[in-house]
Amino acid sequence: MNGGGPTGLTQGASAPSDGSGLPVDPALVEGRHPDRPAEEIPEIHQTGCPDHLRERIEQLMSRYPDRHSASIPALWAVQQRYGWCTPDGIRQAAAVMRVTPAYLESVASFYDLLHTKPVGRHRVLVCTNISCWMRGGDELLDAFCEAAGCDRDAAGQGGSSSEDDELFVTGFECLGACDLAPMASIDGHYFGPLAGEDANEAVQQLITDTEVLPDKALAKRGAAGGPEPEPDPRVAKAKGG
Amino acid sequence: MSPEAKREITLIIDGREVAAPEGEMLVDAAKYGDVEIPIFCYEPKLGQPVGACRMCLVEIEGTPKLQTACSTPVRDGMVVYTQTDQVKEAQNAVVEFLLVNHPLDCPVCDKGGECPLQDIAMGWGPGRSRSTDPKRHFQKPLPLSPLIAIDRERCILCYRCVRFSQEISEDSQLQLLDRGDRSFVGTFDDRPYIAPFHGNITELCPVGALTSYTYRFRARPWDIEQGGSICTLCPSQCNVGFTVRDEQVKRVLARDNPEVDDGWLCDKGRYSFEMLASEQRITAPQIREGGNLREASWAEAIERAAAGLREAGPASAAIVGDASNEEGYLVQRIMRQALGSPNMDSRPGGGPDRHRVIELSRPELSVSTRAIDDADAVLVIGTDPLHASPILDLRIRKAVRRNGVRLAVANERPTALDGGAEAVARYAPGGAAAFLAELNEGMAVIHEGGEAQGETAAAASLLCAAGRPVIVWGERLGRGEAGPVAVDALLELARGLGCSDSDGAGLLGVPETTNARGLREVGVLPDAGPGLTEVDSGRDAEGIRAALEADELRALLLFGADPVRDHPGSAAWDRALKSADFVVAFAMFEDASAAQADVILPLQSHAEKEGTITHPDGRLQRVRPNVEDPGQVRPVWEALCELAAALDHETGLESAPDVLATIAKEVPIYAGITAEEIGGRGVRWQERDAGGALPEGLSERGRSADGAIDASPRDTSTRGEGPVGGELLLGTYRDLWATPVTELNPPLRFLAPQQRVELAPADAQRLGLEDGDEVSVAQNGTSVGARVAIRERMGEGACFLIEGTAADNANALLNGGPVAVEITKVGSK
Amino acid sequence: MPETRLLFRHIDEPGLHTIDVYKQLGGYRTLERAYREMEADEVLTELEDSGLRGRGGAGFSMGKKASFLPRGGEMEKYLCCNADESEPGAFKDRELMQKNPHQLVEGIAIAALAADASRAFIFIRGEYDLQGDILDAAVVEAYEAGYLGQDILGSHRNLELVVHRGAGAYICGEETALLDALEGKRGNPRLKPPFPAVQGLYGGPTLINNVETLSNVPHIVANGADWFKSFGTEQSPGTKVVSVSGCVQRPGNYEVELGIPTRELIYDLAGGPGDGHQVKAFYPGGSSSPVLTGDDLDVPYSFEAMADAGSMLGSGSIIVADERVSIPQMALRTARFYHHESCGKCTPCREGTNWTVKMLGRVTDGEATPMDLDVVASVQDNIIGNCLCVLGDSMAMPVGAMVRKFRAEFEELLYTEDTGVARIGAVVGKPEQMGAMR
């Protein structure tokens, strides 16, 4: 969001005076006219909502006692369909959910993973929070920007997309994987620990649609930090899972 | 919310004992001890406190952390400190934090002088800021709407405006976007914020972030005066405060009256003051000479008016629109006593007969507006309050949202309240009578332990389950042939629900005009005199129109009425005025009807007038002069007395209070009422001793003493399936903005509705029409142009047009009951 | 002293995330017993007696919180599992959900029984895609096995469980913000009171517990409160899955008995900073906990001992900084996080985090004056205790502690123009040197 205001409204420059020396806003003389309508709850037929999206959102709403609870899932569905939360997508979801698009935009703009502006197709979130930073998170972000051709400064403040809109790289707060530090989340999958070279490799794999860094994937790692200890006797004789 | 008095408790604030109602929030309770606790986000009108700004932190014995006084209910024996170092530090801290990103541009800020942030920073702040870092920047000021500018740098994110949009008006267009200190108040896709109540946010904003274009830079707090009156632009009769500078209204503010408006205003009431001083305003009497109108002295004009009326004598008639009780009383007196004519009406399209009016007025069957808050269930039938009485829409929303009131809505057309309703029923235009009859049957079935069937079932079971039901009904359903049947069914419903023996249960009518109830009760009806007393009956509005056309009536007095625009059958009214020998119009502006008058006499506005009006719930309220009368304009009661005198009827009335005193004598239900008693908050006549003084109405079982008229077959048959072929049943409604007020106030012009015909998707498909198509809607010969608007929630077989638009007025197609229309495509969008 | 694996028992067992393997290892027996043979109150008493303390941060007694919910009544009651795990340094819930989702589902079902809740939600942070999918699958399996749904095991009790994914906002971990987010609003914390136990989700009584807390439930109900109390200390019974990261050779999750010396976690288990480096400071309970120094290594790892040491156990996540790490830089990282995550609802947090970041930025850029350091410190004091939720405090406490305990290091920066400090101090070494990582 740009923090701008409704466009197309004649600006209230100070104009004729009402005799008392104080300027009178033109609104009082000829009135102002919006060039776009306000956005109330749209009707579905006005939004051209694809059936599968409508059905998906209706199914999501049915999971909750209150349809509003489906707002985040519905926005995920919109983002999945259009790549980001486009104004049209938001209007479609709003029509199905019977809420105002403003309501959904307000929700979307609150969350880091929902994009209210266009972003590159593949999303690389590089953790630059404390633990990863200590282990080279910043450098990893440098490397990804380098490899993807994204602007480093922008990537440090909300993200940057590559020219061809293939990649979106952004520094991110702790992703809950400090054991992999420095790490990154690529299209929702966690990888780490990563070195600069891994960034290049990953970007190539993304562009060529091949599996990304197979041997660095969290999904493939064993769990606990240390080796399996001898079970504590109290645990050994314990019932239950 | 509930009115019953709370228990008194005592707490100790800063060492002093303070008595306050139990459960009151500490900020409010402290006021009883003259202790002021600073606040920003707290605003009880907005519902539950949010505790966001943290300005109101205080120390409470027994709790280690400071507490927010805005969200802490007081308990007996509670010990509170508002002056300790810990509290002062917290207050300093919050003020300092608020100013970290505030531009401190007070000298050029429109809020300067009446800004809570300014005052609190002075009173509770550290006096200096230690912040040396750059501040957050936004483009400023930007239009948030055609009426409101937003300065996001000044915003302190108190949430008030967005809470209003989400929890009071529920338009949910205004939202907080982004997160943390990047948050800002905005709309979807930077669209303009356009909603009927949005002006209220300028009053809620505690800083200069939201300001009205109509007031920016127009005055400073030190060169204005504040005065109170009533907004007479719709039946809501909101209490308003006028900001006056150089004898001109510069701003309209809410003047909280929980019994009437809950402290809110609609944008019509708030932004329609430019017209009071506009060039178009008629500020001197005018008389027609050689086809043209020319200015004239009051004496000359009144002489001409008297002559014209005298000529016609009993063959004259009066149509009254917007008028105070005093004015209405004098008009009917002139008609009945000076001219011997019983022909008068104050209801566009007429309405029920005297007996039914009396029944509908029964105190035991009626409720106060406030009763909606505490009802168990509310049935809204035959009206969309948003358009007919906007503030009522907010009241009902509040009841549903905050007090869990169950809502049922039955109407021809989808209403703004449908979203919050548990039961929504749709009937075909003109089908109210039959719907109510079926509803009554359903109720009967349920009372016998059965299951109600059909469209009315949901509403029926909802109402049956309610101990305190309130029925909000559109008085227009009493119009036309089916009117009496509808009213009888309504009365049967109310009695069936035991409204007569349960407090807080009953009927609340939503009339067509602002003071409809007052005018009724002072006798501006064809068959009822002051106090609804029996009189030999004359012609109602429709009858008067017909009689004028047929030359059975010869002279017409129009008082604050523009039948050509506002009554059904515009064309017929136009002919009627033309064929009248003489027309005298009391008017503020030269409207379509006044344009045909032989004499025009200027009216006062609600900012100039002294008088009383009666709220639809029976509350008498005072309209008070706040600015001088412009030009030749003068108190109208005076002019009416002179007119009466010129017609050899000496009223002997010397002043507005005199007139009220006479009304208080002649109208038994108003017996003895005075301006002092009415005061600033008004009184409901039903709650006074004289309340029981209504004349006999219908005998038992809601049957009319003069025999009820049956529903004409058409009305019942029109329910459900619409007419065949390309024909659709036409319904019309009065859009909130389809009024001259919209055109007369430049800031509101962008809201003037273009005529559009609303259709159900199926009907649109059948007729091969799409959204935005240009069509002509025709009914035997007459037709109006419109654009197609497809509405998913509409009943099939019906279509809707707006009444009272400046162009393509749907009233042109009406002729009493519902009509079938032909829709043909003229062009596509 | 080795790990004591209770929740982590069988953690590396292939296929543990499937219902079959989980059941082979004894899973869901406790649920069956609870639903078939036990009264809600029995279960509740067991949990209360066990003294199990919340593992999400506040450390409040789980059983007691459950007992705050009104018993009976028509009003629908809810259980929310807090799986938002977004506090820097914490990654234990991730592992618990990914490796042993059924342990959590079983715990939720039993806790719901105790709290008489008929609807449960797992609010999982949107970033945890893999774990969300695994939970979805587990929930489906549990429904098919009749452990969820209507009339569970013929007990006439129902439980609907929905996995609800967030979309990236740390604040949604705060219990009332979580409720707003779950209701489809922006994740802003609510004013308390009313507390969720009285008026929570959709206005109904609601029990909110952390993933690890709920994963303990089956074990307690299976083996009894006394058995559980045989682990840990009197005030901190049980084991704790501790996430150790930062300057250690084997970052990861270690499940230990509460009360062991912190040193053992950092050195014996996580391998310490390695080759001649020393611990300079560490966050004992996630980035919200006031930092302790190398002198505090022997503080027992328990709720009470950490409180006495002027910090807190919090979510049980240790972030270690050795002498190469610049504390002012670490303070700035910390402040930046909370500034980014502040929801913006209340003034001190919204403006205080923002202001602190600006000031610390000037400090690390060598542009700050001594006065600024005092302002930084006093701004932290002005935040603490004045906010709507404790996110503000969560920045103010560690940052305040860093300025207090390492003031000299901040002062060093005041006068130098050299902004290279950060970089030199930051990187501890490339991953490949960081020793074995399984």
Ligand SMILES: Cc1cc2nc3c(=O)[nH]c(=O)nc-3n(C[C@H](O)[C@H](O)[C@H](O)COP(=O)(O)O)c2cc1C
């Ligand atoms: C800003 C903030 C973030 C929090 N994040 C989490 C979280 O990610 N996971 C969690 O379990 N608790 C979190 N909490 C604590 C919760 O508010 C709550 O105390 C906890 O979920 C209760 O569960 P427990 O009693 O089992 O610990 C957070 C608290 C705050 C103030």
Ligand code: SF4
């Ligand atoms: S604009 Fe005004 S009312 Fe709205 S949030 Fe900002 S300060 Fe509050």
Ligand code: FES
């Ligand atoms: S007035 Fe109490 S927190 Fe804002």
